[in-house]
Amino acid sequence: MKTWKALAAAAALSLTLAGCGGGTGASDNKLTVWLMDGSAPDVLIEELNKEFEQSHPGMKVDYQIQQWNGIQDRLTTALTSNDPPDVIELGNSQTAQFSSEGTLLDLTADADGMGKSQWVPALAESGAWEGKQYAVPFYAANRVVVYNKELFQQAGITQLPTNRDELLATITKLEQTHGADPDFQSLYLPGQSWYALLSFIWDSGGDIATGQGAEYKGALDTAQTREGVEYYQQLVKTSATSAPADTDEAEPQQAEVYAKGKVAMMIALPWEVQTAAKTNPAIAELSSAFPIPSKFPGKTAPVFLGGSNLAIPGGSADADAAKDWLKLLTSQKYQTKLADSGVVPGASQDTSALGKNPVSAAMAVASKDGKVPPPVPQWAAIESGQNPLKDMMTAVLTGQKTVVDATLEANDKITRLLAANN
Incomplete structure (x- = not known):
């Protein structure tokens, strides 16, 4: 068995022993969020983080922008560490691999509170594994x-x-x-x-x-x-x-x-x-x-439908707060702001904001019949x-x-x- 798979299994075992609330570490009152470069406008994330901190007194958001180049290795290392981020962005073709390794928190019971009824179906599928939901749709774009x-x-x-x-x-x-x-x-x-x-x-x-x-x-x-x-x-x-x-x-x-x-x-x-x-x-x-x-x-x-999902590492010490952050992002308020930035919002089927630009408007129409590659761990290696x-x-x-x-x-x-x- 490869080393990273052994580490992943160990992380999964630690999560099982710790219970569904997240990792074994004590909360440090800091929510670490990893998003990829260019995924969301800075002004949107700044507004969201400010609103989150106001509703969670004493907790600060440590927002870190990551680069796509080399992210697979960085995520593999972070997810099996003792101090992983609390929220991570995953490409939709990457999600199945990490879901299958047992290093992501099961969000099945929380999905309805994160707007599941409005999720883009193809992205929802890419964030599921063996009947459970491990990631929430973030955004998508199509040709x-x-x-x-x-x-x-x-x-x-x-x-x-x-x-x-x-x-x-x-x-x-x-x-x-x-x-x-x-x-x-x-x-x-x-x-x-x-x-x-x-x-x-x-x-x-x-x-x-x-x-x-x-x-x-x-x-x-x-x-x-x-x-x-x-x-x-x-x-x-x-x-x-x-x-x-x-x-x-x-x-x-x-x-x-x-x-x-x-x-x-x-x-x-x-x-x-x-x-x-x-x-x-x-x-x-x-x-x-x-x-x-x-x-x-x-x-x-x-x-x-190329795009990203958001997940909570199984070892997060602030999993409950991370869920609240995701609930805020998947609210209609912030989904509309995502659409205003020119992408298909992953947790909302309202794409009317994309109609302001003829090119984005065409994308919105086409996105209604969006698909993703096979939601299996091996596909990421085929694609890359x-x-x-x-x-x-x-x-x-x-x-x-x-x-x-x-x-x-x-x-x-x-x-x-x-x-x-x-």
Whole structure:
């Protein structure tokens, strides 16, 4: 057994002996909160901490901002220490791993008081393990089709695409108008943008993995999944994108490519528009968005909900106070403030505040059909390692493998990785 698993088991045992109230240490009247850099506006957290301290005389909040780089190791170390933080933020694809290790406090009995009835379903699922709730939804974001209004207008496009065929027709019309410009791209779509790929796989009725509890296996070996892959392949071919086939949207940063004003569309997160505007301020006013179109009329394609959950370490010496902090954050007051910051609030289904910006408004519409990867501990390693989905798409787009052969190979790899350490 790996060392970290042994430590995790020891921590779980200590928690059992200590009872459900939290760790064995005495309260130090300090609530230590770890949130990730950029997760929530400072002004929101400052207001929340002030309100919390007013209702908990003598207790202070020690708010610490963490960086995503290296967080997995820091969390593993902190959760098995004698003095862990009291509230932590976890990526939704990380949550199952820590939940399964027994290092997080069981919040099942507290969930209703934290607004469970309003939680975003996909995030709620990612924070559960074996029928118990170990994490509370924090926030989410999903991809939309960001487009350059000026380039659309010049091509005479007045109706936005509402299904897959219309998206292909839009690309064709853009190419007819702007294709003579060697720098123009109707759709910038990197080969390994697997988050975007998931929308087309799910929309076709396929999946990447299926199962129950800890028992999951690959699900790419189906006609439905292959249809989604083939549509992605068709988008790349029709748009003649210059995006690399062997990297994702971060290499190069697609927002920087879009900023040049020669890209008509990109499948992106809303804040990538603001990233582009740092280079070209005019691009913000030129940009709008629509949900990723579905093959089914009147629907939008399912989207990957990337985001975070909040949990209480099992060894927290101030678990009751930590629960109160979470109850405050999941209240409608602070969920609305989260939405005002431009993200989908995890503990509220009211996304009306996102309607103030057309790009965020499109995200809110699409988020209603949000999904997350398999809620199993092994998925975090698949996502952060040599992701078989990325290799699959590169092989297909470069002609190294047929769609059938590439999906079979990726399916076998995912099945093996999901079975590891089961």
